[in-house]
Amino acid sequence: MRYADFTHHDLLLLLQGLGVSVALFVATTIIGSIIGLAWAMLRYYRTPLLAPLAAAVAELLKNSPVLVQLFLVFFGLPVLLETDLTPVQAALITLSGNTAAFVYVIAVSAIESVGREQLETARVFGLSRWQALRRIVAPQAAAFGFGPLAGLLVNQLQVTSLISVIGVVDLTKAGAILNVRTLKPFIVWTVIGVLYYLMARLIARSCARVETRLRAHSQWKGL
Amino acid sequence: MIQIDGVAKRFGANTVLDGIDLRIAPGEVVSILGASGSGKSTLIRCINGLEKLDGGTISVDGHRVDDPKQLQLARRCCGTVFQLFNLYPHMTALQNITLAPIEVLKVPRRQAETEARELLAAVGLAERADAYPAQLSGGQRQRVGICRALAMKPRYLLLDEVTSALDPEMTAEVLSILARLAESGTTMLFVTHEIEFARHISSRIVFLDQGRLLADLPTDRFFAADGGLAQPRIAQFLSKMSKS
Amino acid sequence: MSLTFDPTTLAPYLGDLAAGARLSALACALALAGGLALGIVAALMRTSASPLVRRIAGVYADVFRNVPFIVQLFFLFYGLPEIGVELSAFGTGVLALSLAGGAFTSDVIRSGILAVEPGVLEAAQVSGLSRLAIYRRIVLPIALRSAVRPLGSVFVNLILTSSILSAITINELTGSAKIIASDTFQPFEVYALLLLLYAVMTWLVSLSAGALHRHLNRAA
Numbered sequence: 046m047r048y049a050d051f052t053h054h055d056l057l058l059l060l061q062g063l064g065v066s067v068a069l070f071v072a073t074t075i076i077g078s079i080i081g082l083a084w085a086m087l088r089y090y091r092t093p094l095l096a097p098l099a100a101a102v103a104e105l106l107k108n109s110p111v112l113v114q115l116f117l118v119f120f121g122l123p124v125l126l127e128t129d130l131t132p133v134q135a136a137l138i139t140l141s142g143n144t145a146a147f148v149y150v151i152a153v154s155a156i157e158s159v160g161r162e163q164l165e166t167a168r169v170f171g172l173s174r175w176q177a178l179r180r181i182v183a184p185q186a187a188a189f190g191f192g193p194l195a196g197l198l199v200n201q202l203q204v205t206s207l208i209s210v211i212g213v214v215d216l217t218k219a220g221a222i223l224n225v226r227t228l229k230p231f232i233v234w235t236v237i238g239v240l241y242y243l244m245a246r247l248i249a250r251s252c253a254r255v256e257t258r259l260r261a262h263s264q265w266k267g268l
Numbered sequence: 269m270i271q272i273d274g275v276a277k278r279f280g281a282n283t284v285l286d287g288i289d290l291r292i293a294p295g296e297v298v299s300i301l302g303a304s305g306s307g308k309s310t311l312i313r314c315i316n317g318l319e320k321l322d323g324g325t326i327s328v329d330g331h332r333v334d335d336p337k338q339l340q341l342a343r344r345c346c347g348t349v350f351q352l353f354n355l356y357p358h359m360t361a362l363q364n365i366t367l368a369p370i371e372v373l374k375v376p377r378r379q380a381e382t383e384a385r386e387l388l389a390a391v392g393l394a395e396r397a398d399a400y401p402a403q404l405s406g407g408q409r410q411r412v413g414i415c416r417a418l419a420m421k422p423r424y425l426l427l428d429e430v431t432s433a434l435d436p437e438m439t440a441e442v443l444s445i446l447a448r449l450a451e452s453g454t455t456m457l458f459v460t461h462e463i464e465f466a467r468h469i470s471s472r473i474v475f476l477d478q479g480r481l482l483a484d485l486p487t488d489r490f491f492a493a494d495g496g497l498a499q500p501r502i503a504q505f506l507s508k509m510s511k512s
Numbered sequence: 513m514s515l516t517f518d519p520t521t522l523a524p525y526l527g528d529l530a531a532g533a534r535l536s537a538l539a540c541a542l543a544l545a546g547g548l549a550l551g552i553v554a555a556l557m558r559t560s561a562s563p564l565v566r567r568i569a570g571v572y573a574d575v576f577r578n579v580p581f582i583v584q585l586f587f588l589f590y591g592l593p594e595i596g597v598e599l600s601a602f603g604t605g606v607l608a609l610s611l612a613g614g615a616f617t618s619d620v621i622r623s624g625i626l627a628v629e630p631g632v633l634e635a636a637q638v639s640g641l642s643r644l645a646i647y648r649r650i651v652l653p654i655a656l657r658s659a660v661r662p663l664g665s666v667f668v669n670l671i672l673t674s675s676i677l678s679a680i681t682i683n684e685l686t687g688s689a690k691i692i693a694s695d696t697f698q699p700f701e702v703y704a705l706l707l708l709l710y711a712v713m714t715w716l717v718s719l720s721a722g723a724l725h726r727h728l729n730r731a732a
Contacts, residue, residue: 104711105707105708105711108668108672108710108711108714108715109672109706109707109708109710109711109714110672110673110674110675110676110686110710111672112675112676112678112679112686113675113686113689113703113706113707113710114707116686116689116690116693116699116703116706117699117700117703117704117706117707120693120699120700120703121693121699121700121701121702121703121704122700124697124698124699124700125700199577199578202580203578203579203580203581204580205580206580206581206582206583207580207582207676209582210582210679217580217582217583217586220583220586221586224586224590230586230587230590230591230594231587231591231594234583234586234587234590234591235587237583238575238579238583238584238587241578241579241580241583242575242578242579245578245579246578
């Protein structure tokens with residue numbers, strides 16, 4: 046028996062998929078941001094060995110397809126480490142790493158935009174590297190990095206769709222299931238597309254609002 | 269003949285040109301003087317169609333500038349030289365000059381290039397024909413700009429503060445070329461701050477103040493105590509300019 | 513934990529990998545051409561004087577930037593046959609890549625067009641050049657010169673995105689690698705190698721874009 050029409054169960058499936066996508070997006074964004082910022086700290090403190098290593102890993106992750114990274118983690122790691130990995134675990138690891146690489150690049154670029162003299166001035170006044178970072182560099186860098194960060198978030202949301210290929214039942218996988226069952230690709234994929242689109246716009250709009258609030262409090266009036 | 273009748277132009281709430289009547293006949297050399305913001309550049313930009321008129325008409329040799337179908341014909345009669353040169357950055361000096369003759373007048377490439385080289389030689393830039401604008405000084409770029417305008421063999425040459433962006437030495441270079449052009453009988457309409465130069469080569473002076481035409485007189489009449497100088501606004505302007 | 517990392521066992525499969533790479537290269541080259549053409553048209557539309565024309569092209573770019581590529585791909589792959597369009601999997605993949613590439617390309621070229629100095633445009637207008645001639649000889653040459661580096665990034669993105677084509681049974685580089693991985697039971701080596709291959713390819717593209725940029729802008 047094949048239920049070729051849409052039922053209210055399908056709505057549940059869609060919502061479930063949506064929930065999985067959102068949960069993974071949020072989780073990997075948070076974890077990835079922490080890791081990425083940590084790498085940027087390594088670079089800021091010029092930690093020998095670890096800083097260049099982080100830079101190299103970031104470069105590799107940035108310049109290779111996320112799908113291949115997913116395959117490497119989901120299919121490759123279990124064989125290498127002789128453990129088992131669920132699709133969700135593999136997705137978490139891969140997407141966090143991928144996000145970290147891009148956050149690292151944005152953070153480094155933002156810190157560099159602040160200008161060497163700021164840091165030097167702070168040091169001359171006796172502030173430690175950490176204090177200089179916390180009070181002088183980071184606030185300004187945050188303002189510089191916010192725009193690119195918003196763009197990254199939208200992009201990483203799209204990237205979550207790839208976890209469907211390794212079997213995670215996210216929004217895209219829900220679409221695939223519905224497509225196979227109802228054989229109505231135009232409706233199914235349009236709905237999926239619209240949902241992703243709306244989420245992307247939501248993210249973009251929220252970021253814009255946070256940015257205006259950040260700007261309002263900063264002294265930087267611009268040129 | 270360039271015919272300007274009752275021309276008005278507004279930018280938002282600001283009236284920049286307020287009922288200008290002017291005639292430029294072939295062979296004349298006319299300078300437009302006035303303070304910044306008096307509407308001088310705007311007037312030239314209305315003649316070559318870069319600004320739309322809010323009132324009145326302009327026609328160049330009978331072609332109406334405010335009629336889109338006739339605008340291109342009007343433009344062919346005019347050559348424009350700009351304050352900021354506006355050379356095409358991706359083309360050599362030679363290519364800058366030959367582009368319009370080849371594309372618009374359909375002049376064969378060989379001929380266009382020969383004529384372009386002649387123009388460059390006349391302004392002393394023969395060896396710089398293959399240089400890009402970025403490799404030229406300001407004065408050199410403006411000279412190329414003049415050649416580019418002349419290459420179309422225009423009946424009227426419109427010059428919009430063409431030396432304002434140049435230092436004194438380059439200004440002198442360019443002014444001497446313009447003086448030669450005026451002597452050779454080219455019809456020219458200048459917007460300029462160079463009062464002495466205007467006095468020296470113009471046949472007629474037009475004075476604009478806050479969008480209105482305060483004077484339109486032959487040169488010696490304009491600078492005469494009982495002519496242009498009799499108007500307090502003009503006298504004030506000239507004394508300020510001579511101090512700087 | 514047995515860290516048996518032995519890439520030499522992959523040697524007999526290099527031929528298949530090369531075939532996959534060739535297919536990827538072909539798909540990306542075609543998509544680059546298609547995306548560039550679409551992108552230029554869309555950029556011209558987005559900088560047009562007509563608000564309606566701007567809106568249409570704007571919507572195109574907006575949609576293709578905010579919907580995941582795999583969803584776009586599935587939409588075309590499963591949807592086109594429904595309306596009677598019979599396209600091979602490869603053809604569908606190239607179409608999808610071109611559409612997505614065109615959206616990002618139009619962003620870049622639009623920026624390039626907007627960056628052309630207004631004064632230069634005015635000089636072209638008053639010399640009597642037709643609209644077409646102005647676009648052909650002035651606007652596009654200048655816009656494209658400044659767009660080379662960002663277009664390089666778009667091409668890099670295209671190459672990385674092309675790996676998703678493996679999801680609709682195209683045996684390009686990633687698709688071939690999947691087969692090899694299951695054949696050899698050495699997924700880690702295969703995918704690690706694949707990762708490096710892609711990284712090298714994109715690095716080469718970035719270098720070329722930089723060189724092309726320097727060459728085109730040697731005069732400025």
